[in-house]
Amino acid sequence: MTGHDPQPLQKANRSKGAKPEKKRVPGGAKGWPRMEKVTQEDGTKKDAYEKAGKHGLSKLMGAVGTENEDFAIGIFSQVAHCEGTASEKVMHTANFRGAMMEEIAPRDAIETALAAQMVATHCAAMEMARRLRDADHLQLRDSCERTLTKLNRTFIAQVETLKKYRTGGQQKVTVEHVHVHEGGQAIVGTVSSGGGGRKRRRSQTS
Numbered sequence: 001m002t003g004h005d006p007q008p009l010q011k012a013n014r015s016k017g018a019k020p021e022k023k024r025v026p027g028g029a030k031g032w033p034r035m036e037k038v039t040q041e042d043g044t045k046k047d048a049y050e051k052a053g054k055h056g057l058s059k060l061m062g063a064v065g066t067e068n069e070d071f072a073i074g075i076f077s078q079v080a081h082c083e084g085t086a087s088e089k090v091m092h093t094a095n096f097r098g099a100m101m102e103e104i105a106p107r108d109a110i111e112t113a114l115a116a117q118m119v120a121t122h123c124a125a126m127e128m129a130r131r132l133r134d135a136d137h138l139q140l141r142d143s144c145e146r147t148l149t150k151l152n153r154t155f156i157a158q159v160e161t162l163k164k165y166r167t168g169g170q171q172k173v174t175v176e177h178v179h180v181h182e183g184g185q186a187i188v189g190t191v192s193s194g195g196g197g198r199k200r201r202r203s204q205t206s
Helices: 009-014 053-063 071-079 092-106 110-134 140-168
Strands: 035-039 045-049 193-194 196-197
Touching: 035 092, 053 071, 071 092, 071 110, 092 110, 110 140
Parallel strands: none
Antiparallel strands: 035 045, 193 196
């Protein structure tokens, strides 16, 4: 057998009687449109987003947690084109960004805007990591490394911001083991100090 077989695993599974994997429905259950190969009138093919229509727009609005059509279309356009269209793998990278938005699963407009920034930051960080790998002199490597570090810190901050927004800024602390000697007291809750003195909520031991 000569040439490169792009799907050896799938063919091997079929030969063993295994059921082939189901193809992902364009747009998916979560509603983010996917880019696909479209045949033009002259027979050539180009990368283009599926024609969503009204039903597809409703699914997209659900995917980004909004009832505002303009917001849904706008955020979709920003995420879809945040890396430009120069890459020969634009279809794959665009679908990756859409999949990342789906996995973050924003619930409202604020979460959607933050999720879009997270996607852009992550993609920029990975691109900078590629440039760092290919850098051929020290000055360029230092520049790429500094930028990559800043992008990684930004992404971590964005994740923490999303987490705080979803939990209302509340933190849950679980105490598994507390040892109190005879005659001692255990402090349960928040200990704060201010102009009015220290306030404590205590649990008296017997």
